[in-house]
Amino acid sequence: MKVFISWSGAASRSVAEALAVWFPKVIQGVEPFVSAKDIDKGANWTVELARELEDAQFGIICLTPDNLLSPWLNYEAGAITKSVSSRVCPVLHGVEKATVRPPIAQLQMTALDAEDMTLLMSSMNKTAGSPLMDAALAEAVRVWWPMLESEIGKVAIPNAPVPEVAAREPEKPQSSESELLEEVLQYVRSLDARIRILDRTLNPVRSRRLSPFEEITRILRREGVVSHEGRMTSTGLVLVCDDLPDPLPGALYDELGEFAKRRASAIRLEGPNERMVEFDGRGLASEPPF
Numbered sequence: 001m002k003v004f005i006s007w008s009g010a011a012s013r014s015v016a017e018a019l020a021v022w023f024p025k026v027i028q029g030v031e032p033f034v035s036a037k038d039i040d041k042g043a044n045w046t047v048e049l050a051r052e053l054e055d056a057q058f059g060i061i062c063l064t065p066d067n068l069l070s071p072w073l074n075y076e077a078g079a080i081t082k083s084v085s086s087r088v089c090p091v092l093h094g095v096e097k098a099t100v101r102p103p104i105a106q107l108q109m110t111a112l113d114a115e116d117m118t119l120l121m122s123s124m125n126k127t128a129g130s131p132l133m134d135a136a137l138a139e140a141v142r143v144w145w146p147m148l149e150s151e152i153g154k155v156a157i158p159n160a161p162v163p164e165v166a167a168r169e170p171e172k173p174q175s176s177e178s179e180l181l182e183e184v185l186q187y188v189r190s191l192d193a194r195i196r197i198l199d200r201t202l203n204p205v206r207s208r209r210l211s212p213f214e215e216i217t218r219i220l221r222r223e224g225v226v227s228h229e230g231r232m233t234s235t236g237l238v239l240v241c242d243d244l245p246d247p248l249p250g251a252l253y254d255e256l257g258e259f260a261k262r263r264a265s266a267i268r269l270e271g272p273n274e275r276m277v278e279f280d281g282r283g284l285a286s287e288p289p290f
Helices: 010-026 045-053 071-083 114-127 134-153 163-168 177-202 212-222 250-263
Strands: 002-006 031-034 056-063 087-092 227-232 236-241 266-270 276-279
Touching: 002 010, 002 071, 010 031, 010 056, 010 114, 010 134, 056 071, 056 114, 071 087, 087 114, 114 134, 212 227, 212 236, 212 250, 250 266, 250 276
Parallel strands: 002 031, 002 056, 056 087, 236 266
Antiparallel strands: 227 236, 266 276
């Protein structure tokens, strides 16, 4: 599961990098992406941001006292909220939840303490498809929390905005026509991803991997051959067909031969009047395709 981590300012960046190291230790399937740090110099930032957000399933926004009003962070936070299909959580370092303003204040905020971080990792675990049981996740957080606590303890909390850091931040990018089109494209891709996730949830049978018999049945059906029975023998797959053309269509020879070769398993088609065609594990047929 890809986790997009947004930051602005020196302290916020240190928090982001500490989280990027810590997340995979608690949940091994997590792949953190730290914004700006992981985007190559000279790249089109808007396009790269859209590309990285395309397959992100979770978003983290690192808030510190000196970046609460950062135009860069708010712009990036807006892009994350629109693009990430599951959850977006601000993580607070030296910031009280009551001091955070909308629109970020509307998100579920997380303090950098063991209790809140356990809840955050639980949400991340569920988004990842719950690869860890609750007890195992709680144990992992407890084991690795001292490491994160130590790293965060090294990050000084800014008391006020630092003008030098704020001045180096780029202004909110002006949207050109190409960037607007890119944003529309990104929205469509995100919508398509959500629809595919919903489809897999509502139609688990259709989204599962087909059995060898189902795959061969589909190949036969495309050429007008109907099979009504299939069985596995010691030599390979056997399918009984209502009708078996003589000769078989050339396309059917190619597809069944490739299927048998790919699986290194024999296929036998049985039809009326004792007609039979076999493909061995090398994809070679018992009769020529003519």
